[in-house]
Each structure stands twice: as C-alpha cells, then as structure tokens.
Amino acid sequence: MRKEKSKYCTCLYYSANALSRIMTKISDDEFAITGLSSSYAFLLMIVNEKPGIQPTEISHQMQLTPSTVTRLIEKMEHRNYLERKTVGRTTEVYPTKQAKELHPKIREAWANLYNRYSTVLGKEFSKQLTADIYKATQKL
Amino acid sequence: MRKEKSKYCTCLYYSANALSRIMTKISDDEFAITGLSSSYAFLLMIVNEKPGIQPTEISHQMQLTPSTVTRLIEKMEHRNYLERKTVGRTTEVYPTKQAKELHPKIREAWANLYNRYSTVLGKEFSKQLTADIYKATQKL
C-alpha cells in the first residue's frame, strides 16, 4: 500500500478503502501500548463503559455484524479480558479485572489516536471529514 | 453492520472503516453483473488497460501490498482470466481472451457504481468527499 497517485483515486470505493487501511494501521499503532489491536481495544472500551452489555448492542456501537462481534468476544474471553453470561436467549458481556485495569491505558491510546490524525490533517479538516464520512454512511 | 448512531462516530477510524465496508458491499453489488467481486474486477480492468503490467505497478494502482496482489493474480489465473510471464526478476501480467471480452461489462459496472453513489450522495458532495478522503490518505 503506497502513497502514489492512482488512476482510480477519483473513485469513492477506492479512496474509502485506502483510507480505511491507513487508519487501521495508525490506530493499531496507537493501541499497541495496550497490547491490543484496534477492534479489541474498542470492544473492551465499550464493555468497560457498560458492563453487561449485549452483543447486539455492541454490534450497533461498533458497526459490525453480530457474528463478527461473537468472534471478537470469544477471543477476548480466551485472553481473559471478558466473560459471558447467558440470560435466556441473550448474553451479557462483562469485563474482567484485567480489562478494567486496562481501561485508562485504552482511553489514553484513543486520545493519542485522535491527536495524531487531527494534528496531521488539521483539527478543522479532520472534524469535517469525519462528519462527512459519517453522513455518507448514513445515506448509503 | 447497522446504520444506527454510534458513540464513536466522531472517530475517524470508526467512520472510515464503516464507509469502507458499506462501499465494498455496494461495489460488489454493482460488479455482480461481471461475475466478479470488486477487487478482481479492478484488477482485470487495470490489466486489460495495460497488458504486461507488473505486480509492483498494480500494487501502486490498487493501493494494495504486493503480496495481496500476488494472491489476487493467482486466483484470476486459476479462473483463466490472467496469465503470468516471468521476465528476469519481474513478472508480466496479461489478460486472457476471456478477460478482454469482459472488459466492457466491467466498465459498465464501474460506471453504474459511480452513478449509484453519486445519485444518493449528490454529485457535488460525493466528488468533494472523494477528494477529501484522497487528500487525507496522502497526508497520513
């Protein structure tokens, strides 16, 4: 993945994918201080901030499919960061002690991520860009 | 992946990934008339427009890593759309007859993709958004 001009850079599919790959890399880089990659860090952040949250709600928050969320939770369970409790047909997800202790570090990494891209892109531009992208996802 | 408001929608990492997933889905949907998913269709388009192109250049055009490009080419070779010719340490990639015949259909799908999102988002907005996203990828 290189930063050269592509003939296809006027295609939204292309640009969106390229940005996503770059952002994921930067994000993983910042979350490295937590020992987790982005998705897992976000998952933990969400569960820490609402212990007992259900997979469905997590999937809305994370904008991922339920099956993906199940997979993420499973991994975090194995690594002893999360616990599941089945309640009827639903599942409640709780953070372990280990996850709770990591929370500040995760918030810190998240703040660093924000600072990093908004420094490079400019605060105003990155805010606007994020808003526009969000608007697009809502419309599409 | 649902269109609900997420607490994290002000994070560029989040928004960018969400957009990428949605765009990929739309794109695959449009390219369905070619019998290929987006990446393969783009690969074929690129090779059709420059027969003998080398993987490195493809990886720049597609903004993907060389290893990913190798994998894509391999698959298209199996499906009889592409052929590789080793020349020294480089590789030249050529379209087969089958690939050449598919070219108009691919261009058509690509045009449909463009029309689809620019109708939904508005021509001006989508043009600006694409440009801004591209600008961001260059800076990051």
Place this chain on the structure above:
DNA sequence: AAATATTATTTGTATGTACAAACAATATTT
C-alpha cells in the same frame, strides 16, 4: 570478478470481517 546491497515477487501464516445456516428462547397468533 567477488562480495554486497537492492529490488521484484512469492510463500507461509495470521487477522478481521461477513454471509448463511443453525440454534435457542421468547412473543404472537390462532
């Protein structure tokens, strides 16, 4: 000319994500 560095490509392996089908529990209709 031999030794070393660089470049292009591929291979082994791993990750994140999704779809479709299965399952299991609850709610609704008859």
Place this chain on the structure above:
DNA sequence: AAATATTGTTTGTACATACAAATAATATTT
C-alpha cells in the same frame, strides 16, 4: 395450549488483506 413467527446469538465456512521471511534476479561497490 399449540403452532408460528420473531429475535438474539453462535457456528461453519469463506474471503480480502497484510506482515515477515524466503527466493531470485539485478545493480553497486570494493
């Protein structure tokens, strides 16, 4: 109350992508 539909979650399987290491060819230095 039984039959049916809906909802929440998980499982089987597949795909796109990447990183790091391996390989192979060429270029540069000594």
